[in-house]
Amino acid sequence: MPSCPLPVGGHRCSWLAGLLFVVASLAAAVAVAWLLRGTAPLDTRFPDNDRLAFLLEHAADFDLVFVGNSRIYRGIVPAEFDARLAEHGLSVRSFNLGMPGMRAFEADLAVRYLVREAGHHLKTVVIGPGDFSPKILDWEKGTRRTTAWHTGSQTAAVLGSTWELELPASERADLARRHLGYFLRREANHGEGARMLVSWIGDSRLTEAEETLIRRDAGFQGLDGLTNPVIVDRRRRFEAGRAAFSRQVERNAARRRGFAAPVRRSLATLVRLGQAVRSGGPEPVLLYGPGRGHYARVTAEQAGGLPFLSFDDPSRYPELFDPDLRFDSSHLSRAGASVYTRLLADAMVPVLAAQEEAAGAL
């Protein structure tokens, strides 16, 4: 039997040697993973990093950025937004950094990253994520994208939200285990090799054609005319259920029950994000776009004193809930996007004017 190289004997030697082996392996793994992670910029980890890369490179060309999910991406047309503000005498150059399917924790990370990298150029960041729900949807499971937003701070936040969920302990524990798994995968750079390689060889820059396209639409892309089967199918199902959509909107508007507990927590998280943006330089504006009429009421107290614009209110903005201006139950059509953009610009006028006034006073 091999002799023990450690100053202990017998069974304890094996245990101690094994422990040292594991610790040394883990330490080396963590160190190498950390070094590797430092070689690839974070923006390569976002799902639509072309537009983020463009924005970071041309941040000086823009004053205002919209960040959030597809309701932002498919609903706000920067060129029309800027033109409407110009009619009000405000000169703003905006960019749409909404990303399809972007969850709130992912948006949170994107906003913080954007402010850190380009906050000194920007005057305003409009943040419009969905709920800060810790649940993992089926299409998100095991994906690179879900892994990407599980930084240490985001994982801590999502674990906190998981703990507060009104679910049996076993389900919360399972959800927490999944989030921890994503965190570990992220820390291990799981699946990042190809992106890292592209980053190392410097081939991640946008082509001229890509730059031109992004610049032309300032990040916006409507849903009309897209041929993705999933999108086409959503449209078809919405057309078949237009009446049901209208009834649901009416029901939601009639309830006017205020915020449920999980939504209150989401709102609180969103307010904290807004405050973080403000401390980074730009002024935050919180935004809930037109959905199905759930978010009709937001008090100034709930908004933490931050500007909060809610368009998810069928009684105030009935046109945004007109099925003719909808692509599906969650998104506006291209024509609907124009209407929403104009309403948003109008609502932003006093907010931006106040910001300018405050800046002038300084």
Place this chain on the structure above:
Amino acid sequence: MLFSELRFVAFFAVVFAVHWGLRRHSLRKLWLLGASYAFYAGWDWRFLGLIVFSTLVDFVAGKRIEAGGSPRVRRSWLIASLTANLGVLGLFKYWDFFVESGAVFLESLGLQVSVPTLSLILPVGISFYTFQTLSYTIDVYRGRLEATHNPADFALFVAFFPQLVAGPIVRATEFLPQLAARTEFARVPVRACATLFLIGFVKKACVADNIAALVDPVFASPEAAATATLWLAMCLYGVQIYCDFSGYSDMAIAIAGLLGYRLPLNFDSPYTAASVTDFWRRWHISLSTWFRDYLYVPLGGNRGSAARTWLNLGLVFLLCGLWHGASWNFIVWGLVHGVLLAVERIVPVARRPVLSLARWGLTVLLVMLAWVPFRSGTLGDAWTFLCGLWSSPGTGLPALAPGWWVLVLGVGLMHFVMARRDVLTGAERVPAAVFAPAYGAAVALTLPWAAVDYQPFIYFQF
């Protein structure tokens, strides 16, 4: 729970620590048995009963065969074991296939029939553990093995989790003696096993899973792919299935090794084979030797006339194909190999050493071509694919970048390198103080290349 998943690492860490923490050998075995059942229940707890049933049937059959005086009684118990095991396998895996194929045949004769299909879920690993238990009763019947009188040992032999769901197919003659002797942790080749696990992980998660995303669309729509893409996809699939299955086997052998048990070699650089006969000495060795010892040789092997040998080969490989799945694609794949083996017995040029390079190239080409029906969804798709290899006007799918040939050649090259160097012995010689951080660094350098979306092991379905 796949070996390449984080939760398996957590599961194994607990199993490993408790296993070696227990002093008594019998407790260790019971712990491993419990862990194995828990591992299988993680897949689908409903099928645990099948494993327990198979275990009980063969444990009792083995004892009765050994104790039974007359040959008739012994044969009866053997037949009972074969019937029970193959009956369960047939019910879950082949019932629908044969019933539906029969109905199609009758309909082709103009007879309308209504078929009672069961649509049962295929229990994971059923083909593997059924063959293991069968080998036990057959070996006891033949007098090559003494029946075990320890039900826990036998249950662990059947359910040992490293090889439970996708092999290697372990013989009782190899495994039961290992259960009799206590193993000391100090004798476990930890560095070699850890290295083998990492090699398996790289094959599975970094190579096979990434290739899957490339070849799946081509095999799904071969008519839409150009000729060059079809050739590349065919070869990439050859790499994928090798890396997937041999990677799993490497990990299984490594995990068993870390627990102090030896599993048989399952792959021996199969694409270096100089003939199809040689290929089957190197590919899925535990299955090919099972068929050789328990079917081919009892049928007469190559001891009879040439025609009888061909017939035996054809039958064995037909069943080998059918073992892989209840589909005409697998049957065709098996028959193709059977025919190639028969042809190699009568074509003298295949034995000339001067043509070794051409022989090797031809072998690889034939094996790759045979993968097409194996992987295709239907025989029609396979035919479209094979026709497209000579001329395909398909333009619907984007072409696979020719750079992927580098991966094919790289894996081929590694095949020859790995065949000639004893990497594992080398790893065991490295001082632990150097090996541990080097291993951690290697893991950290490997994980970025692992595919993000887990792909189940291809052989799980068999």
